[in-house]
Amino acid sequence: MKRLMIFMMILNYGIVDAQPGTLKHFPKGSSPEEIGKRVANRFLASPHPNFGRPTPPSVITYPEVCTWYGALSFARASGDKLLRDKLAKRFDPLFGDEAALVPPPDHVDHTVFGAVPLELYQQLKEQRYLDMGKTIADKQWGTPEGAHVKPESVVYSDQGLTWQTRLWIDDMFMITAVQAQAYRATGNKQYIDRAAREMVVYLDSLQQPNGLFYHAPDVPFFWGRGNGWMAAGMSELLRSLPSDNPDRPRIMQGYKKMMATLLKCQAEDGMWRQLVDDPASWQETSCTGMFTFAMITGVKQGWLDAATYGPAARKAWLALITYIDENGDIREVCEGTNKKNDRQYYLDRKRITGDMHGQAPVLWCAAALLR
Template structure:
């Protein structure tokens, strides 16, 4: 597979065992591979990208979650680098949501659509414009309020049972949920300081950990799908890093979440490919190396090293190797290669192995932006 040529030689040298042991840090990088350079390129690409419909040519009916997650990442990167011009561009992208593009705001009927609220909440924290707070907080509140009549028609009995036990009615026991729900509720906590939001997210995370995490630290895509799908596990890893970054030390669920996080990180070390990437099916040696899952695992690992949750001597080399491997998958247009297409659950191993490998899908751009911001912080 052809990769971006300007930095490839430096990246290959940086990933070699000799140079790697001599520069196992997260602060110095080969030319073209620093988080400042990479994040700026990928963020600019996002700004220039129209609203996308999972890489399909037809316009989306609402903002899709890959765009939401990339938008959120670009805002975090703008803040981490003090890039006011980028922040202004991201604000301009949002302004039509209050007028001509209001119809693109997703209704709060499922986790994939509700995560959109994390963007206006991030905008509020950076601008203090209360329009953003009202919109984002309203979405976070609806995720825990009883579903309206229109939404209720699509809610499954087990989801209503979860709601009656104090969980979100968006609960469906797919591991993807543990970024979507967690990002929104944690953002609402950060924006308002109201502990109910972070407490909700923590309770939900513990439910998923207790129900879905396997002894090896990884997660099946869903209880009835016994495969360790890369991006699904990536959502879980990123979600744990996201909530732990803001969860108060005295929260009763923190220890359980930290245990789940550390167990997963230790397992990921065992499955990292020599290139630094992780595979479409994490434990399948013949599976193709997939970039979006790698970005999410790299983000979770970088946050853990930076926060002191993970042993630096053990995890810094792995995180560095992952970042450099990931950067080599960015092409000359600042699009990420080898991104698994959007994937529903299916109890069929070959289904996962045969998923399309896309260039420029925002599933791949988003975690690069999260990670660039985390490295800058």
């Protein structure tokens, strides 16, 4: 009851205190500066995670990568050089004693790692970061190699796509993040152009008439975080994709179509659900964070009508942060999830506290609010 009362006070104050659609002037304790700092510091204090297992990971996992990238983005947007330096210090052992933890760029979940050194390069201008990140981005479109190569990998490669293509919606953040970062770091359009071509293939293959996405072609369910990866991936791509890119109109169309449906599916309290279109499913924080990030970015960039989407994004942010506990951990995060053609499978997924699938999008939102 106490939590509900606090939430209602924050929500009501936040809506009344601001002009309609504004994404500024948040109540004390709910500003992006305060929340971002708390969650980033929690990341710095956390060991390398291994999908909830008690043992250390064999390589850095993609949820950590996404959180690391989010923390660095927040540090840049907030001008916090001390935080940036602490995040860089966490990376230093990967050039030495912990080099074996650098993932091989042989799968989308591994290759996204390149987004972190590429962000460090943009902020610190040290060549070693660029060399590492660029090598990883290049190998994503290089010769198929490694344990994850399949017969279709060569087919995709011959079509000008990455050989790591697999048509899971998760890919459209993993691929987009590293390629967009390589473009931002180098100015070479080949990186962002090929990410855009890849995005169009995924849009044409997986987006449904209502604007949402199946988890995979053989899994007809609108899983929250899966759709979140797509929403965040389109946002990351579009905010750097040149206006003259021939694929931009198609991607923008897919993005706006998705945002319109998400607006309709948002719950009364501002959250989104584990199955986006299923009112019987539970409110889930990682997808809520990703959708919020996508809407904040759209409003800030002028792609979305501020009077319509600004209040929805604000309401979502103020709801999302009530799930952060005193340790800086966010609750109600869906555990790592494979695809399965079974509605109950998605509804029964474990709800975790502090999982980096949920920590990352909070940081993305904080950075986007400050850009």
